[in-house]
Amino acid sequence: MVCTGHRLHIIATTVVLLSSLHDVVASNSHLRGPLFSQEPPPLLEYSSASGTTLTCVAQGIPTPDIKWVDLHGKVVTYIPRLRELLTNGSLYIPPFPPEQFTSAIHSAVYRCEASNAMGSIVSRNVKLKPDMSSDYEISTGNSFVLRGNIAVLPCNVPTYSHNLLLIAWLREGVSEARSLIHSGGRYAITTAGALHIRDTSMEDSYIRYYCQTTHKLTGERKISPPSQVMVSEAEGNISPRIEQTTPTSKVKVGSSADLVCVSQASPPATYRWYKNRDGVLTEIRQGGILVRPMESILHFVRPQQTDAGRYVCVASNILGEDRRELELLVETPLRAFMQPLQQVVDVGSAAWFNCTIEGGRETPTVTWLKDSQVISGSSSTNNIFQHNIAALQIPSVTRSDRGMYQCLVTEQEDSAQATGQLMLGAVSPDLQQSFVEQTLNPGLPISLQCVVSGNPPPKISWFLDNTPLSPRSSSGYVIGSHVDPSSEMVISHLNVSSVGVHHGGVYTCIARNILGSVHHSASLNVYGPPTPRSAQNLTVVSGEDLYLRCPVSGHPISSTSWQRGSVLLPLSEKQQVFSNGTLYIKEVDGDSDKGQYSCVARNIQGQSASGYVFLNIMKPPVITPFSFLDNLQQGNRAHVSCSITSGDLPITIVWHKDGKPLPNDPDVQEQQMLFLSTLMFKKLSARHTGLYTCVVSNEASSSNYTAKLVVKVPPTWTVVPKDTVVLYQQSAVIDCQASGNPQPRIYWTRAREEAPNEFIPLDSDSRLLISANGSVVIRSADPLHEGFYSCNAENAIGKVLTKVVTLKVNVPAHFRMRSLNESGLAGQSITLACEADGDSPIRITWNYGDYLTGSQQQTIQSRRTQTGISSHLRLERLSRSHAKAYHCRATNDFGSDDMMIYLSVKEPPDPPEDLTVAELGSRWMRIDWVPSTGQVLHHLVQFRGSQDHWVNITVPGTSNTARLTGLKPSTEYSVRVIAVNDVGPGSASKILDASTMKEAPSEPPTNVLIDNVSYQSIAVHWKPPPVSSWNGDLVGYQIIYRDISNTDTITQTRVKTIQSKHKTDYVLNKLKYYTKYEITVRVFNQIGAGPASSPQFVNTLEGVPEDPPRGIRCNALSSQSLRIRWEPPLASRRNGIIQGYKTFYKSMRLNSKSDFQKTTNLETNLHSLNKYTNYR
Structure with a gap:
């Protein structure tokens, strides 16, 4: 039977064997919940052509399991060829073509979840951003600039791909191959990819520039079309006018950044940069290591939060100035830090987690998680957010509060998380698993088990009918206990390999630790006759209820009777015997209830057995x-x-x-x-x-x-801060820890640079962090960090503990620019400057190729500067052999750095070669040539005829062709080309002799004369045109003539060709009588005919009319007279002017004579004719 609802008061001592219990507890103290050692970034950009892998690594004991979930907490599954889960816990997105893009996979939000027996945590959100732009265009633009000013060539790339592209610039001169441009000297490439060219000259107009991009993920390269700088001369002086700026520049902390300010002016402007500090402009001087003014560019090497602010660019010359205000925004990535990382709290006590938030652009959203699940607002937790610190309070810790806690901090495009572990301290025992009542036959095995939680791990004791059981007893009991490593619960078992009747009774397991105890009881019934056990001696507490079990085993028991001495119980309401044989005594009293008790247990077969209990009652302390x-x-x-x-x-x-x-x-x-x-x-x-x-x-x-x-103790050092020396740009840690009660507050101060005895508070920023343990952590040491630091510990007990230390930053020798382009003129001298910064002493050496400098034509001078040393190499009488790369190395005790100066020597250019006639006309020709090596400003093309002077034509240096115009046809010319650079003209090329093509004569014959020699002939005379107009050899002449006497009809033009250049006259025959002709003469050669002479007009002589009068009519006027009428012949048949008509008439009679009559009219009258006679 199970006795519940009443307290057991059992006084006994027993030794319980916990199987290596203390060793197990010690090993459990090393259990650690999961903690990310590597988690994916908030934003992961990748190429669809290469895919990506999301890596997640967590540490813990035991080793955590990794799985991936989506934004809603759903576990991510394996999808063939789209999403794969690797054995190392990574999530793999294979390459995919754009048409297979699936937003739920390829641009989803994922989280990594790590879990072990101590709890689970999730990573910050990681947003995938695929780049599927397999083809994109890049372009540049030409720059128009006044000579001496700064030209800017942009490199235009798609916005969505800008972060994935590396930008470089190439240049290609007339006579030089395409080469990579290094920042330095006249060239600077901004972080946005624009090329700035300082001190522009006319020579820059002949250079082509190309923007080249390299995809960071795929390695694919693309190159833009060429762009040019159009340099022009200013018309007079011009005050500065700022034309290009970057009003606001956003950059992430630690990434390089540029503020751009470009002006146009004549003379060119001088640039100055200032930082606006609360309305006060502080000039940024040359020589800075992390902030470098470079004329049109203010360059930040690794901008920190302290660099953020407003800057002023001033461009000025003798005529005035122009200024612009620009702003640099430095974005610090979100970071979260949890304190404490691990804490042990007793059940019922309060627990706190503080989440310190750094970075970000706005007030973030903070979500608290326990074991990867969002903690909803309840009475069991309190959320507080103030001054970038989010706090989670658990006013009263319960067993269920054990686990992993996280603060998840999110902004629009960024997120971070921090993790802390809550482990339970002292927890009272709690029964998790127990045994039940059983009835068995003798000889069978039995195992009873109790599983109890609690901290410290409870000790478990076993009792049979209130009698303690020993694991080493001779009654056949095997008792053992152990702590389960995963659940940290104590498991205790009682085993009997072969039960006997004497093993029957009520078994109790009691679990105790420093906070209390818990127990469980249940009966084990073993078939058999009543069997007595040894007498029991019990000491109980006065005033509490008591339950006594008859120390007799056997089953079934039909009845049990109790006696005190010889008196049968119960005697009063204070005593009661239950049906299961248990004697109940209410509020036992030492005077009336102590003594010997006996019981008799019987079965239905009449078998019985007696048991004895000696009861001692005492008052508790x-x-x-x-x-x-x-x-x-x-x-x-x-x-x-x-x-x-x-x-x-x-x-x-x-x-x-x-x-x-x-x-x-x-x-x-x-x-x-x-x-x-x-x-x-x-x-x-x-x-x-x-x-x-x-x-x-x-x-x-x-x-x-x-x-x-509580003993209040003033602070004392546990870790005394020490003077620290660190290399430039390396991390440094100044440890400082103190103990005391209350725990001292650690804070740092720093001496002001201008007042070393005055210390000001030191706060964490993007480059300097004061960690939770009191150490100062400098991620990238800079000379600005040098100085005196004071670590202070106070807890309001005693004096403040203070220790002043120094931080020394050793700066290795280094160059601000690692490459530089220089040029000089042949025959002149040049000085190459190599300026290094760093701690003294700095040694500088020069060399080129395998040779150290040191010839008589070279001198080296060095001088100290405010930040390092400047070395100057002077080269005399420059020649082509000096054109090479000069290597300058600076070395000090802390490091070395190298700088390359690329020197080009400009000489008068070599003569162009291989002059050829590419195209030819009668009055022009196009000449090609192979240009000379070296930079050429322009080419001078000269040509002349046999008796002429040289005629000059200038073509750009980028061109290797020229078109000569204004030439004469069929004329031989001599041509040569001279290359000119900023040194001067070079030698002329070999002369090319070439003749222009022939052309039809350009002038008509002269002195054209015409004479009408007969009524059908005209004589034509002329003289040849000037020889200069022949445009080739003459072949002959052409006489063009046509009838123009009748303007109403169109007459055919006829051409008479004379195949002789020597014949200068000709007679045209078979012409029309008395006809007006228009006559011109032209000369022709093998190409064609030239222009005709001015028209001449002439009539042929009159001839006899070819036709008689027409329409003759005759009328009788009288018996002796007739009237004859007619029409004149056609005009075309008259062959001249008709002077008159003769009328011939004759009688029809025989032997009559004919007679005629003249008239100028178209009729005539014949008189004195014979009467009644026919005439013809």
Whole structure:
């Protein structure tokens, strides 16, 4: 039977074998929850052509399991060829073509989850951003600039791909191959990819520039079309006008940045940069290491939060100035830090987690998680957010609060998380698993088990009918306990390999630790006759209820009777015998209830057995509450007394500190009397702080009372800060830790540079962090960090503990620019400057190729500068052999650096070669040539005829062709080309002789004369045109003539060709009579005919009319007269002017004579004719 609802008061001592329990507990103390050592970034850009891998690594004991979840917490699964889970815990996105893009996979938000037995955590969100632009265009633009000013060539790339592209610039001259441009000298490439060209000259107009991009993920390279700088001369002086700026530049902390300010002016402007510090402009000087003014560019090497602010660019010359205000925004990535990282808290006590937030652009959203689940607002937790610190309070810790806690900090495009672990401290035992009542036959095995949680791990004892069982007893019991490593629960078992009747009874497991106990009871019934067990001696507490079990085994038992002495029980309502044979005595009293009790157990077969219990009743000890004084400090004296006001003697008094027996301490003395114990502290110190428990025991019971002693101790160093030396740009840590009670607050101050004796508070920023343990961490040391630092510890007890240390930053020798382009003129001298910064002494060496400089044509001079050293190499009488790369090395005790100066020597250019006639006309020709090596400003093309002077034509240096115009046809010319650079003209090329093509004559014959020699002939005379107009050899002449006498009709033009250049006259025959002709003469050669001469007009002589009069009519006027009428012949048949008509008439009679009559009219009258006679 199970006895529940009542307290068991059992006084007994037993040794329980916990199987290596202490070893297990020690190993459990090394268990650690998961903690990310590598988690994916908030934003992961990748190329669809290469795919990507999300890596997540977590540490912990035992090793955490890794899985991936989406934004909603759903576990990510394997999808063939789209999303794969690797064995190392990474998430792999294979390459994919753009048409297979799936937003739920390729641009999703993922989180990594790590879990082990101590709890689980999730990473910050990682957003995938694929780049599927397999083809993109890049372009540049030409720059128009006044000579001497700064030209800017942009490199235009798609915005969505800008972060994935590396930008470089190439240049290509007329006579030089395409080469890479290095920042330095006249060239500078901004972080945005624009090319700035300083001190522009006309020579820059002949250079082509190309922007080249390299994809960071795929390595693909692209090159833009060429761009040019159009340099022009200013028309007079011009005051500065700023034309290009970057009003606002956003950059992430640690990434290089540029502010751009470009002006146009004549003379060219001088640039100055200032930082606006609360309305006061502070000039940024040359020579800075991290902030470098470079004329049109203010370059930040690794901008920090302190570099953010407003800057002013001023461009000025003799005519005035122009200025612009620009702003640099430095974005610090979100970071979160959890304090404490791990804490142990007793159940019922309060717990805090503080999440410190750094970086970000706005007030972030903070979400608290426990074991990867969002903690919703409830009475069990409190969320507080103030001054970038989010706090989570658990007012009263319960068992379920154990686990991993996270603060998840999110902004629009960034997120961060920090992790802390809460482990339970002292927890009272709690029964998790137990055994039930069983009935068995003898000979069978049995195993009873109790599983209990608690901290410290509870000790479990076993009892049979209130009698303690020993694991080494001779009754066949095997008892063992162990702690499960994963659950940290104590598992205890009681095993019997072969049960007998004597094993039957009520079994109880009791679990105890320093906070309390828990028990469980259940019956084990073994078939058999009633069998007595040994008599029991029980000591119980006076005034409490008692349940006595008859010490007789066997099953089934039909009845049980109890006696006290010889008196059958119960005697009163205070006593009661239950059906299961248990005797209940209410509120036992030492006078009336102590003594011997006997019981008789019977079965239905009439078998019986007797058992005996000897009951001793005692009063428990009662302790008077005690406490320590407040405000006890180190060095004070103190005492505390534990007094027992009641309880049966003898009494044992034992002191514990922090749950363990009081250790030996020369400054702590204990004095005991009969019912009083006093602890006396001669000289308090920090080690005396703790919980002091007075444990009082007698045979009946034990009780305890605890008081807390707090010894306030002034700060003392546990880690004394030391002077620190660090290399430039390396990390440095200045440790500082102090102990005391209360725990001292550590804070740092720093001496002002201008007032070394004045210290100001030191705060964390993007480059300097004051960690939670008090150490100063400098991520990238800079000379600005040098100085005196003071670590201070205070806790309001005693004086503030202070230690001043120095931080020295050793700066290795280094160059601000690692490459430089220089040029000089042949025959002149040049000085190459090599300026290095760093701690002295700095040594500079020069060399080129395998040779050190040091010839008679070279001199080296060095001088110290404010930040380092400047070395100058002077080269005399430059020649082509000086054109090479000069290597300058600077070395000091802390490092070395190299700089390359690329020197080009300009000479008069070599003559162009291979002049050829590419195209030819009668009055022009195009000449090509192979240009000379070296930079050429322009080419001078000269040509002349046989008797002429040289005619000059200038073509750009970028061109290797020229078109000569204004030439004469069929003329031989001599041509040569001279290359000119900024040194001067070079030698002329070899002369090319070439003749222009022939052309039709350009002038007509002269002195054209015409004479009408007959009525059908015209004589034509002329003289040849000037020889200069022949444009080739003459072949002959052409006479063009046509009838123009009748303007109403169109007459055909006729051409008479004379195949002789020597014949200068000709007679045109078979012409029309009395006809007006237009006649011109032209000369022709093999190409064609030239222009005709001015038209000449002439008539042929008159001839006899070709036709008679027409339409003759005759009318009789009288018997002797006739009237004859007619029409004149056609005009085209008259062949001249008709002077008159003759009318011939004759009688039809025989032998008559003819007669005629003249007239100028178109009729005539014939008179004196014969009457009635026919005439014809």
